[in-house]
Amino acid sequence: MAKKKPVEADVSTEEKIKEAARKVFTQKGFAATRTRDIAEEAGLNLALLNYYFRSKQALFEIVMMEKLQQLFGNLYPILDEEITTLERKVEMVVHAYIELLSANPDLPLFVLSEIRADPERFGQRIQAGKILRDSYFIKQLRERRPDMHPIQFVMSIMGMTLFPFIGRPVLQAIGSLSAKEYQALMEERKTLIPKWIGAILKVK
Amino acid sequence: MAKKKPVEADVSTEEKIKEAARKVFTQKGFAATRTRDIAEEAGLNLALLNYYFRSKQALFEIVMMEKLQQLFGNLYPILDEEITTLERKVEMVVHAYIELLSANPDLPLFVLSEIRADPERFGQRIQAGKILRDSYFIKQLRERRPDMHPIQFVMSIMGMTLFPFIGRPVLQAIGSLSAKEYQALMEERKTLIPKWIGAILKVK
């Protein structure tokens, strides 16, 4: 028969729903997302959402955990390398983030908004706290600049790297930049930010 | 009579609603805010909200315009001063922002989230684009570093300044900092960021 294996059926219904949920939740946030939006985006019947995932909340939970992992999960392996230099780590982290966020520009605003909506729930679920605090990266920062709180540098690295994606509509308007021009600036920042962090680490 | 002028009546009902709306909208965003939340926060009957402001959307509009002004409106007067040096402007802007955000920590995440929800509507409503682009600040940046796109510096200044408030739950967890300690770091950043931007402007 011709229709034995539907061409698109290689992606399971469950995965279609998750993929649609990733897209819609990330774009609009939990509160502004209607389960019907997700069903429509997936091209599926609304009831399937509850059939496979029980509730909007449960589906969101899954997506949110993925996104937390995506945004923070790859950080620790880089930052806790023992032999890699501080400078090299900054290069790697900044590069990795700009690559990631260029492909997922809504990620940081989504994650940080949802964390704000329920700080204790998600704030705790980031073990990143203890894990990062005891990392070699923090140790290296302390050695290099014992006079400064290491978080001051973390704030600046993350700020310089993430903010262009968080505030993109505003920044793009200020600069009257096309999407292509904006992306070019992001590429440039891959080397710019490490250089600047280097300068910051030196200055007293 | 004892109850001729109710003690709290010096604040009009209309203003009570606006104040409650500011608080709830800023904390939870438009979509997650129910008009009942606002009425309750104001200690008033739900119907008064529509009586004074017609609709949730109309009330939101008012609050949002206020918040846009609060977040971006004070920027231009500082940045377009003709005689003030670049360095001094950075000092002033960073100081003003950290003061503002220490009192209104939810402001940037709120504004940027709502802009993302409808970029063309609010993005355009920030005349900041043209206005800032032609400011003396940008001119000074161009003169100082003709080799760099001025927006690269704007991104970094705003990132370093705003991000600690946008990502506060995460950063506070990473550093296991108390509210007081966190605020102390923000105070420190008032001088730290200008110093760092100075270093960034120099480095080639």
Next chain:
DNA sequence: GAAATTTTTAATCATTTGATTAAAATATTT
């Protein structure tokens, strides 16, 4: 102080929205 106006309230409406259900369609097992 009576009449008119404005403000406030309680009750209710209409829509939206997350979720459920029973039946139909499809796939799997025997």
Next chain:
DNA sequence: AAATATTTTAATCAAATGATTAAAAATTTC
């Protein structure tokens, strides 16, 4: 191929939510 299990659908439910209304209360005007 019949029986069974799984997946999908259309219809519907119940609660939440933005908004309205008519009456009551308070205030202002005359």
